[in-house]
Amino acid sequence: MQEFVPLPQLSQLIVGGYSGAMGDGSGIVTLRVGPQDVSTLGTLEIDSPSYLIRHPDRPLLYAVSEGDASTVAALRLTDHGPELINQVANSGTGACHLCFSPDGRFVITANYGSSSVSCFGLAEDGSLTEQTDLWLATGSGPDASRQSEPHPHQVVVDGDLILVPDLGTDRVHRLGIDAAGKISPAGDPIILPPGSGPRHLVVVDDQLVVACELSAEVWWGSRLGNGGEQGQVVPASGSDVDSRIYPSAIVADAASIFVANRGSDTVAAFQLSDGLVRPGIEITCGGAWPRDLIVTASHLWVANQNDGTVVAIARDDLAAGRIDGTINTPSPSCLIALSERVTA
Numbered sequence: 001m002q003e004f005v006p007l008p009q010l011s012q013l014i015v016g017g018y019s020g021a022m023g024d025g026s027g028i029v030t031l032r033v034g035p036q037d038v039s040t041l042g043t044l045e046i047d048s049p050s051y052l053i054r055h056p057d058r059p060l061l062y063a064v065s066e067g068d069a070s071t072v073a074a075l076r077l078t079d080h081g082p083e084l085i086n087q088v089a090n091s092g093t094g095a096c097h098l099c100f101s102p103d104g105r106f107v108i109t110a111n112y113g114s115s116s117v118s119c120f121g122l123a124e125d126g127s128l129t130e131q132t133d134l135w136l137a138t139g140s141g142p143d144a145s146r147q148s149e150p151h152p153h154q155v156v157v158d159g160d161l162i163l164v165p166d167l168g169t170d171r172v173h174r175l176g177i178d179a180a181g182k183i184s185p186a187g188d189p190i191i192l193p194p195g196s197g198p199r200h201l202v203v204v205d206d207q208l209v210v211a212c213e214l215s216a217e218v219w220w221g222s223r224l225g226n227g228g229e230q231g232q233v234v235p236a237s238g239s240d241v242d243s244r245i246y247p248s249a250i251v252a253d254a255a256s257i258f259v260a261n262r263g264s265d266t267v268a269a270f271q272l273s274d275g276l277v278r279p280g281i282e283i284t285c286g287g288a289w290p291r292d293l294i295v296t297a298s299h300l301w302v303a304n305q306n307d308g309t310v311v312a313i314a315r316d317d318l319a320a321g322r323i324d325g326t327i328n329t330p331s332p333s334c335l336i337a338l339s340e341r342v343t344a
Contacts, residue, residue, distance in 0.1 A: 009034060010296075011341050012041065012081060013327075014061070015303065015310060016049035016334040022066065023048065023331025024308065030081025031327065038327055042081035046073055051097045051334045060085075060126045061336070062098060064109050070095040072109060072120055074128045079341060086127045091134050092116040097154040099162070101177045106132065108155045108162055108177065115150035117164060119181045132181030139169035142195045143214055153213075154200045158223065161186050165198035167213055172198055172227070191227040192219055202252040204272050211236060211250040211259050218247070218259060218270065220277045234279055239264035249293040260290035260302060267293065267300060269318060283321035286311035292334045299324065303332035310335065 010033035017025020027046040032039045050066040059077035064070070070090040075082035094113020101108055101119070107128065109118045115137050121129035141147030151168035162183075164173040170193065176186030190208065192198050197214025208223040212233075221231035236247040236259050245263040252258075257270040257277065265288055269280040287304025294301045300313040310332055312325040 010337050010339055011079075012077075012336075012338040013038075013301070013310070014052065014082065014336040014338070015329050015332050016052050016063065017329060018048045018050075018066075018305070018331040018333050019045075020047060020067075023305070023333075025329070025331040025333075028052070028063065028075075028082060029329055031329070033325070033327075038325075041079075044075070044082055044084060046084075046087075047071070049073075049333065050095065052336050053098055053100070054336055055100075055126070056104075058126060062107050062128075064090070064095040064098045066095055066112075068093050068113075070109075070111065072098065072107060072118075072128055074122075074126055076126070077338075085125070088120060088128045088131065090118050090120075091131060092118045099155045099157055101162070101181075102157050102160050103177075105179075106177055106181050108183075110152040110155045110164060112151045112153055112167075115152065115168065117152055117155065117162075117175065117183055119177060119183055121181055133183045135175065135183035137164075137166055137169065137173065139166075139171070141168055141170050141197070143197065146197060146214060147195070153198070156201060156203070158203050163201060163203075163208075165201050165210060167197045167199055170194055170196050170198065172201065172208070172210065188226050190221070190225070192231065193233065196233075199247065200250045202250055202257065204252050204255070204257065207272060207275060207277075209250065209252070209257055209270075209272065209277060211247040213246050213248070216245040216247060216261075216263075218250075218257075218277060220272075232277070234270070234277060237261040237264045237266055237268055238279065238282055239266055248291055251293055251295055253295045258293060258295065258300060260285060260293040262289045262291070265290060265304075267302060267313065281319045283313065283318065286313065286323045286326060291332070294335045294337055296337055296339070301335055301337060303335050305331055305333060308332065
């Protein structure tokens with residue numbers, strides 16, 4: 001099933017996989033990663049989960065399903081993987097990301113296909129209640145094939161705000177959620193270069209660092225500013241390849257920033273210091289079309305969507321690009337790693 005060398009123990013590696021018309025996966029697969037092997041703990045059949053988040057305090061996960069019949073699911077973590085609590089319909093389509101509201105009372109989704117952001121209530125037991133609002137973005141960008149309309153691609157909490165990178169309009173929206181779960185603009189959007197196509201972002205200190213899918217760049221600027229001429233860019237990948245490069249996931253670990261690049265099929269490392277993002281090394285992702293990327297203390301874990309692998313890359317000598325494990329799992333879209341045992 002997998003090629004493997006000794007790895008630190010993960011009690012659970014939870015893998016979302018595209019299914020049905022979108023891929024060969026079967027929903028959410030939970031794996032136990034041991035020092036010598038990998039075993040499957042369980043499979044939860046949910047249609048094309050495009051992103052997963054873990055509750056910060058409770059043994060709960062939340063999943064959003066992509067597609068025209070988008071849903072949001074509440075899941076209970078157990079020692080055998082997540083179990084379904086309930087699932088509610090999302091009036092947005094093409095849902096690709098989710099987060100908790102700043103007060104933890106709501107779940108927010110980014111809906112790429114319907115140019116919208118949705119909000120859902122949370123009950124005391126962790127289950128989802130009704131959809132409380134749907135906010136519609138407006139505008140377009142210069143790339144006629146990709147930017148004819150807004151495409152919210154991620155939702156990220158920043159203090160009391162929700163930041164929403166919008167690939168279709170080259171903006172990062174600033175949204176607020178009130179006590180009733182209603183969504184409204186909470187400040188001017190951050191303007192990125194025309195045609196850049198912001199996909200995902202991280203906030204590091206007072207800097208906003210954005211992976212731009214269409215321009216294949218990393219943009220950064222003050223998180224308190226409005227972008228424009230204040231921002232700076234560097235290439236997301238230095239690889240010399242014939243294919244177009246599409247940055248996808250971006251994650252930060254202290255001052256280290258990692259970007260997964262589809263097309264070049266690499267992970268590029270950057271350092272943020274003195275307000276500048278400086279390119280470092282770039283290594284193979286060990287597969288094709290890296291869609292998601294997470295970091296643990298010892299490894300980078302990459303979900304390679306097109307060849308159905310999750311790859312563990314050692315961080316102790318990152319420049320060597322040492323791959324310590326390749327796990328075969330169909331059409332992986334997102335990852336969560338748990339080192340501790342779960343008690344529900």
